[in-house]
Amino acid sequence: MPETPQNTNLPYAIRAYSPERLREALKKMYLVRKFEEGAEDSYMRGLIHGTMHLSIGQEASAIGSTMALTDEDKITSTHRGHGHCVGKGADLGKMFAEFFGKETGYCKGRGGSMHIADPSKGNLGANGIVGGGLPIAVGAALSAKRLGTGAVTICFFGDGANNEGAFHEALNMASIWKLPVVFVCENNKYGMSTSTERSTAVKNIAERAAAYSMPGVTVDGNDFSAVTEAVDAAVERARAGDGPSLVENLTYRWRGHSKSDRNRYRTKEEINEWMGRDPIPAMAKLLMEHHIITEDGVAAIEAEAEKIIKDAIEFATNGPDPKVEAVTRDVYTTEATA
Amino acid sequence: MPVEVIMPKVDMDMASGKIMCWHVAVGNRVEKGDPLFDIETDKAAMEVEAPASGILHHAAPEGAEIPIGKAVAWLYAEGEDVGEQPSSFASVGEPTAGPLPDPEAAPEALSTDADPEPETEREMAFADGAGEGIRATPAARRLARDEGVPLASLHGTGPRGRVQAFDVREYLKGLTTPSAPATFRPETGPLVVTRSKGGKGTPILMIHGFANDTTSWAPLEPSLRHRPLIRIHLPGHGRSPKLRIRDFAMLAREVRQAFDALQLDRAHLLGHSLGGALCIALADTRERQLASLNLIAPAGLGPQINGEALSGICKATRTESLKPWLRSLVANEDLITDAYARLAMQSRSDANLRAAQAAMADVLFPDGVQAFDLRAALERIRTPTRILWGKADAIIPWKHALRAPGRMALHLFDGVGHMPQFEAAEEVGNILRSHV
Amino acid sequence: MNAQNEPEIRELSYAEAIREAMDIALEADPSVLLMGEDIGVYGGAFQVTGDLVEKYGTDRVMDTPISELGGAGVAVGAALTGLKPIFEFQFSDFAALAMEQIVNQAAKVRFMLGGSVSVPLVMRFPAGSGTGAAAQHSQSIEAWLGHVPGLKVVQPSTPEDAKGLLLAAVADPDPVMIFEHKLLYKMKGQVPGGHYTTPIGKAAIRRVGKDVTIVATSIMVHKAMEAAEQLRADDIDAEVIDLRTVRPMDRDTVLSSVRKTGRLICVYEGVKTLGVGAEISAMVAESDAFDFLDAPIVRLGGAECPIPYNPELEKAVVPQMPDILAAARDIVKGRV
Structure with a gap:
C-alpha cells in the first residue's frame, strides 16, 4: 500500500514505498529477466520441448502493477505471464519445475510455460486464450464485492486482446456493476506481428475506457514509478468501491512473439531503440539517485537473483517427472467422476 | 371376401416353405406391397409382401411348414365380418401338396439351362454362411463358443441367414430331445479325404453311403485303379470328424467344401446311397468340373427308405445285433458271414461314432423318410450320368431309378440288394471302367 | 436420493x-x-x-x-x-x-x-x-x-x-x-419437498424389460416409455433406461441391461452422427456386453440438418414415438 506522501517533488514510487520494498521490486525485476533468460537458454539447449512467450523488456509493467496488491488480491494473467507470476510472489523453483514439466511444478507438469501460476497467492492463472482472462477477472471482482472481501483484481492483458469481444463485454459488465477490477493493458505494440496501428481503431487503448465510462490512462510502461502511480490509483479507486479503471502500460518485448517468430515485422533500429530503454537499469538508477541502494548493492541484488535462478533450475532439474498413469488425475475434483 | 395369402413358390425346386415370422400382428392393417411375413425354404430365407391391403386374420403359426400355393392367412377389408377360418392350413406330405415336382417346373428348368445365373444363385444359397464368413451375432457366437457348438453347423433364421442366439438355443434344445442320444459329443473340422496310389488322368471321387465307410469301395477298386481314386469320408463316418449335421444342405456343404479343397479341374463322381445323393447335390453346383456322374442306389429320389434297418445298424452295439441288419443290405445273405459282421462291428466300436450316425439319421431320415428331395436337381444335370441299382434292394426301392430323365443310363441288376458294388462287383466294375 | x-x-x-x-x-x-x-x-x-x-x-x-x-x-x-x-x-x-x-x-x-x-x-x-x-x-x-x-x-x-x-x-x-x-x-x-440430490453419472431404469434395451435421453425417455407400453401388444418387453447424465456416462447400468436383453436402441434428439448414441453404442461394442448383442445396434437421432420451422418438418427431423416402436419391432423380430 502507498505510504504517506511527504515530498511531492519525489517520484511517486519513492514516495509511496519503503526502501526495502523498492529493493525487493528491483530484485523481482531481475528475477523475471533471469528466469526468462534461463528459460530461453534451457530451450536452446533442448532441455524443454514446448514454446514460450518471453516478456524480457516488460519487467517494470509486471512488477510495478502488482506493488499495491496483497495475497488476498487476485490477478488474471496472459500467455506472457512469467512477470505477473513473480510479481504476485511465486516461487522461482516451482516456476522452473513447471517449465521443465515436473510433478513439482506449480501445475504438476500439466500447464507448462503458458499456464504457470500460484493460485494460493491470488493468481487465477495465466491464459493461453487472448482475452480469456478478462471476463474471469470481472467474475473474481464480482465475488469480492458479493462476499465483501475487499479484494481487488488486476486483469493483465495485451494490446491484442483489446480487439476481442471478451474485452468489451468484460469492461462493460465491470462498469455497470461497479466492480473492483483494474484492467492493465501491457501494450507492447504488436499482437504477434500485427501492430496496434494496423489492428486498433484508437491511438491509445486507454481511450476505450471512455466507452465504458471508466477512467483510462496511458503511461510509460518501462517507467516503474509511472506504472505504480497509475495502477495504484486505480487499485485505490477499486478498493474504495468506485469501480473499474483501465491503465495502459506502453512497453516492448525484446524477443519475438514466441520461439517461432522470425521477426519480419519490426526493424533492428526499433528493437535497439527499445533495448536502450531497458526498465531494469532505469529502476536501479532511480533507486541509486534516491540513495535507496548503491551500485554495489545493485550488483549484489543481481548476483542474488542469479543465485536464486541457479538454485531454482537445480530444484527443477532434480524434480520427479509426473506419472503417466495419473495424467487424468486433476480433470475433476472428485476422482470418482473422472 | 377376404383375400387369401398363399405360400409363394420362390425357388425352383421348392415344395413348401416355413413361416419364420409375421411382420404384422393379427388384427392389424397391412398395405399392399408391405412386408407381411418371412419364409424359409431349404435354401434361402426371404420376405413376402402383402398381396393386397387389408386386416390380417387367421395367420398360420410361426414355424409352420406350408406347401406352396396353399393359404397361410387371409386379409379382410375394413369392417368385413371375420368368421371361421375359410379353410384349414394344408400340411406338408398331404396329397394336395403334390409330392411330385410341379409339371411346369421342368420346362422352366430346361429353358434356364444355358443361363449361368441360376447356377450362381444356387451356389450362393448353398455357400451362404459357410466357412469363416459365417454371419452370426456376437450373442450367438458367445453361446456357440460356450456350448461347443460349431457355428457352421447352425442354421441362421435372422436377416440374410444371420445366426442369432435363438438359433443356438433351438439347436441346443434339439440336442436334448430323446431321439438324439445324449452321448453324442459333436466335433469340428474338415472331412477326411484319402487317395489311392497310382492311376492317371481324371480322378474318380468316391462318396460312400450312410453307416458305411470307404472300405465299401474295396471290391470295386481293382476295376478302377487306372484312375487316381479319391475317397471322401462322410462326417461321423470313418476317420472324419463327428460333426453335428443339421440338415442335408449342411451335409452337402461339408462335402462341397472337401471337394473344393481338392482343387480338381475335372473329376468323375461315384456315390453310393446317401453318397449318391451327395453326388447329385455336388453336381448341381459344380457341374462344370465333372466328367461323369455315377450313382449306385442313390438316395434323394423318393421318400421311401428302410428306416428300421438304418436305426438297427446305428443302435447295434455287438455283432449279434448288427448282423441281421447287415443282411438286409444284400440279396444273398450268405455273403454276410460272422467274420464280415465282426469286422463291421469293429469299425463301429466307437460309441460317439454310432451316436453321430444316429443323430444324422434322425435329421436326414426322420421317421424313416428321406427328408431331402433331389429330383429337381437330377433333372437339371447334363453331365453324362448312369444309375446302377439292385432290383432286390431292401433299403431304397429301386423304382426310384425310374424317375431319372431319359438321357441318363440305367443299369438294373436282378438278384442284387442295396450294395451292387459288393454283390456284383465285377459287373459294376466293368460298366464303370468303360466310362471313366 | x-x-x-x-x-x-x-x-x-x-x-x-x-x-x-x-x-x-x-x-x-x-x-x-x-x-x-x-x-x-x-x-x-x-x-x-x-x-x-x-x-x-x-x-x-x-x-x-x-x-x-x-x-x-x-x-x-x-x-x-x-x-x-x-x-x-x-x-x-x-x-x-x-x-x-x-x-x-x-x-x-x-x-x-x-x-x-x-x-x-x-x-x-x-x-x-x-x-x-x-x-x-x-x-x-x-x-x-x-x-x-x-x-x-x-x-x-x-x-x-x-x-x-x-x-x-x-x-x-x-x-x-x-x-x-x-x-x-x-x-x-x-x-x-426439501433438499435432495439425484446422483450425477447414474442412469435410471424407467421400465424393466427383457427383450430390448432402449437408452433414451431427456424428452426421448417419455417417447420411449410410450413406445414400450405399446410394444406389450407385440409381446415385446422393452427395458427403458433414462441416461440422465451424458458425462460421465453410466456404463454399468447400460452394459448390464444390454447383457440381459442382447439388443440396444439409442434414442436422442441431438444430431445422430457423432452424437450421444454413438458413444453409447461404442461403449457397448467395446465392452464385454458386445458378446451379448444379438442384433445390430440401432440409433435413432436427429436428422442431418438444422431444425426447420414448419411443424411437420420439425417433427420429422427428431425421433418420434412411432420410430421407436418400429425400431423395437424390427430389432426384436430379427429384421435388422
Whole structure:
C-alpha cells in the first residue's frame, strides 16, 4: 500500500514505498529477466520441448502493477505471464519445475510455460486464450464485492486482446456493476506481428475506457514509478468501491512473439531503440539517485537473483517427472467422476 | 371376401416353405406391397409382401411348414365380418401338396439351362454362411463358443441367414430331445479325404453311403485303379470328424467344401446311397468340373427308405445285433458271414461314432423318410450320368431309378440288394471302367 | 436420493421443480447466485427463475447484459473465487457464443493449474426442438459439451430429477452443464419437498424389460416409455433406461441391461452422427456386453440438418414415438 506522501517533488514510487520494498521490486525485476533468460537458454539447449512467450523488456509493467496488491488480491494473467507470476510472489523453483514439466511444478507438469501460476497467492492463472482472462477477472471482482472481501483484481492483458469481444463485454459488465477490477493493458505494440496501428481503431487503448465510462490512462510502461502511480490509483479507486479503471502500460518485448517468430515485422533500429530503454537499469538508477541502494548493492541484488535462478533450475532439474498413469488425475475434483 | 395369402413358390425346386415370422400382428392393417411375413425354404430365407391391403386374420403359426400355393392367412377389408377360418392350413406330405415336382417346373428348368445365373444363385444359397464368413451375432457366437457348438453347423433364421442366439438355443434344445442320444459329443473340422496310389488322368471321387465307410469301395477298386481314386469320408463316418449335421444342405456343404479343397479341374463322381445323393447335390453346383456322374442306389429320389434297418445298424452295439441288419443290405445273405459282421462291428466300436450316425439319421431320415428331395436337381444335370441299382434292394426301392430323365443310363441288376458294388462287383466294375 | 426435511411429495412442473431447487440453493448458501439474461423481473425466457428476484434481490438474481461470452466468463471467475453461480443461457444455442469460456476456461482451469483450484459452476441450457423456434433456438448440443473432459453434462427428464440434479450440480465442485428440454418445462410430476440430490453419472431404469434395451435421453425417455407400453401388444418387453447424465456416462447400468436383453436402441434428439448414441453404442461394442448383442445396434437421432420451422418438418427431423416402436419391432423380430 502507498505510504504517506511527504515530498511531492519525489517520484511517486519513492514516495509511496519503503526502501526495502523498492529493493525487493528491483530484485523481482531481475528475477523475471533471469528466469526468462534461463528459460530461453534451457530451450536452446533442448532441455524443454514446448514454446514460450518471453516478456524480457516488460519487467517494470509486471512488477510495478502488482506493488499495491496483497495475497488476498487476485490477478488474471496472459500467455506472457512469467512477470505477473513473480510479481504476485511465486516461487522461482516451482516456476522452473513447471517449465521443465515436473510433478513439482506449480501445475504438476500439466500447464507448462503458458499456464504457470500460484493460485494460493491470488493468481487465477495465466491464459493461453487472448482475452480469456478478462471476463474471469470481472467474475473474481464480482465475488469480492458479493462476499465483501475487499479484494481487488488486476486483469493483465495485451494490446491484442483489446480487439476481442471478451474485452468489451468484460469492461462493460465491470462498469455497470461497479466492480473492483483494474484492467492493465501491457501494450507492447504488436499482437504477434500485427501492430496496434494496423489492428486498433484508437491511438491509445486507454481511450476505450471512455466507452465504458471508466477512467483510462496511458503511461510509460518501462517507467516503474509511472506504472505504480497509475495502477495504484486505480487499485485505490477499486478498493474504495468506485469501480473499474483501465491503465495502459506502453512497453516492448525484446524477443519475438514466441520461439517461432522470425521477426519480419519490426526493424533492428526499433528493437535497439527499445533495448536502450531497458526498465531494469532505469529502476536501479532511480533507486541509486534516491540513495535507496548503491551500485554495489545493485550488483549484489543481481548476483542474488542469479543465485536464486541457479538454485531454482537445480530444484527443477532434480524434480520427479509426473506419472503417466495419473495424467487424468486433476480433470475433476472428485476422482470418482473422472 | 377376404383375400387369401398363399405360400409363394420362390425357388425352383421348392415344395413348401416355413413361416419364420409375421411382420404384422393379427388384427392389424397391412398395405399392399408391405412386408407381411418371412419364409424359409431349404435354401434361402426371404420376405413376402402383402398381396393386397387389408386386416390380417387367421395367420398360420410361426414355424409352420406350408406347401406352396396353399393359404397361410387371409386379409379382410375394413369392417368385413371375420368368421371361421375359410379353410384349414394344408400340411406338408398331404396329397394336395403334390409330392411330385410341379409339371411346369421342368420346362422352366430346361429353358434356364444355358443361363449361368441360376447356377450362381444356387451356389450362393448353398455357400451362404459357410466357412469363416459365417454371419452370426456376437450373442450367438458367445453361446456357440460356450456350448461347443460349431457355428457352421447352425442354421441362421435372422436377416440374410444371420445366426442369432435363438438359433443356438433351438439347436441346443434339439440336442436334448430323446431321439438324439445324449452321448453324442459333436466335433469340428474338415472331412477326411484319402487317395489311392497310382492311376492317371481324371480322378474318380468316391462318396460312400450312410453307416458305411470307404472300405465299401474295396471290391470295386481293382476295376478302377487306372484312375487316381479319391475317397471322401462322410462326417461321423470313418476317420472324419463327428460333426453335428443339421440338415442335408449342411451335409452337402461339408462335402462341397472337401471337394473344393481338392482343387480338381475335372473329376468323375461315384456315390453310393446317401453318397449318391451327395453326388447329385455336388453336381448341381459344380457341374462344370465333372466328367461323369455315377450313382449306385442313390438316395434323394423318393421318400421311401428302410428306416428300421438304418436305426438297427446305428443302435447295434455287438455283432449279434448288427448282423441281421447287415443282411438286409444284400440279396444273398450268405455273403454276410460272422467274420464280415465282426469286422463291421469293429469299425463301429466307437460309441460317439454310432451316436453321430444316429443323430444324422434322425435329421436326414426322420421317421424313416428321406427328408431331402433331389429330383429337381437330377433333372437339371447334363453331365453324362448312369444309375446302377439292385432290383432286390431292401433299403431304397429301386423304382426310384425310374424317375431319372431319359438321357441318363440305367443299369438294373436282378438278384442284387442295396450294395451292387459288393454283390456284383465285377459287373459294376466293368460298366464303370468303360466310362471313366 | 436423500430427502431430509419436508419429505412430502407434491405435483410440480419441471420448471417449478427447477425453481424450487434454485430457491433451496439460494436459501441454504449465501455464495449461490443466479446469473443470466432476463432472469430477474422478467422471470427468465421460460419463466424458470420466475419471481425469485423478489425474494433474493438483484444482487443474487442478476440480470446480465446480452453478453454470453462475457457473462459465462464472469461466472467462471466468480466460481474460482468463492461464489457458486448458476448461469442460465436463454437458449442452449447461445452456448456457441460462450464456448471459449465453457470449453477453454471452465473445463480446463483446474487441470491446467495442476488441481489446485475448482470451478463450482452450474450452467443451465434450455434446449431442444418442438417450439417452432427454428434452427438457432432449437438445438440439442449436449454432445458438444459432453466431448469435453472437465465438464459434467446432465439431461434431466422428469421434474423430480430436474430438481435433484440441479441440487447435485450446486453441490458439485466441478462445472456441471444442465440441458433442460423446453417442451418438458410444463410437464408435471411428483417432486419430493426439501433438499435432495439425484446422483450425477447414474442412469435410471424407467421400465424393466427383457427383450430390448432402449437408452433414451431427456424428452426421448417419455417417447420411449410410450413406445414400450405399446410394444406389450407385440409381446415385446422393452427395458427403458433414462441416461440422465451424458458425462460421465453410466456404463454399468447400460452394459448390464444390454447383457440381459442382447439388443440396444439409442434414442436422442441431438444430431445422430457423432452424437450421444454413438458413444453409447461404442461403449457397448467395446465392452464385454458386445458378446451379448444379438442384433445390430440401432440409433435413432436427429436428422442431418438444422431444425426447420414448419411443424411437420420439425417433427420429422427428431425421433418420434412411432420410430421407436418400429425400431423395437424390427430389432426384436430379427429384421435388422
